[in-house]
Amino acid sequence: QMRLVESGGGLVQPGGSLLLSCAVSTHTFDTLGMAWFRQAPGKEREIVAAVERTGIGRYYVESVKDRFTIYKDNAMNTVYLLMNSLNPEDTAVYYCAARGGVELYVLASEYDYWGQGTQVTVSS
Numbered sequence: 345q346m347r348l349v350e351s352g353g354g355l356v357q358p359g360g361s362l363l364l365s366c367a368v369s370t371h372t373f374d375t376l377g378m379a380w381f382r383q384a385p386g387k388e389r390e391i392v393a394a395v396e397r398t399g400i401g402r403y404y405v406e407s408v409k410d411r412f413t414i415y416k417d418n419a420m421n422t423v424y425l426l427m428n429s430l431n432p433e434d435t436a437v438y439y440c441a442a443r444g445g446v447e448l449y450v451l452a453s454e455y456d457y458w459g460q461g462t463q464v465t466v467s468s
Contacts, residue, residue: 346370346457348440353462356430360466364425366440366459374398377449378416378423382436382464389452392438393425396448403450407433430466437461 352364364380379394392412394403399416413426423440441455449455 346442348442348457348459350438350440350459350462353438353464355465355467357468358431358466360430361426361428362430362464364427364438364440364462364464366423366425368421368423368440368442370421372444373421374418375444376442377445377447378414379441379449379455380414380423380425381439381441381452382434383439383461384436387436389439391450391452394448394450395423397446401448403448427464430464432466435464435466437463 347369349367352362356362375397377396380392381389382392383389391405392408393414395414395416402414411429415424439461440459442457443455
């Protein structure tokens with residue numbers, strides 16, 4: 345069974361940065377499309393960013409464009425989310441997700457494997 349383990353969450357002041365990591369236990373990481381989702385209290389889970397299996401094609405939700413970067417390291421079986429210029433609206437539990445396939449997938453229902461989530465809190 346594939347395992348996804350997120351790390352890197354925490355408390356950060358507005359304007360600060362965090363780097364989230366998601367390590368995946370698999371021998372076929374280079375066949376996986378990956379994504380980061382987030383869910384704030386009382387809100388639906390939403391896509392933050394996605395990357396297709398080669399790491400080249402990427403998607404960002406409008407609210408994080410030019411602030412967040414998703415990076416898939418096929419040599420390290422890890423996907424990262426670098427978050428800059430954080431604001432309180434970015435506060436949420438962030439989840440890593442994975443699935444096989446060649447497309448760029450942006451819906452939560454399209455993903456088969458999920459991590460346990462890591463809390464990101466942006467507050468002064």
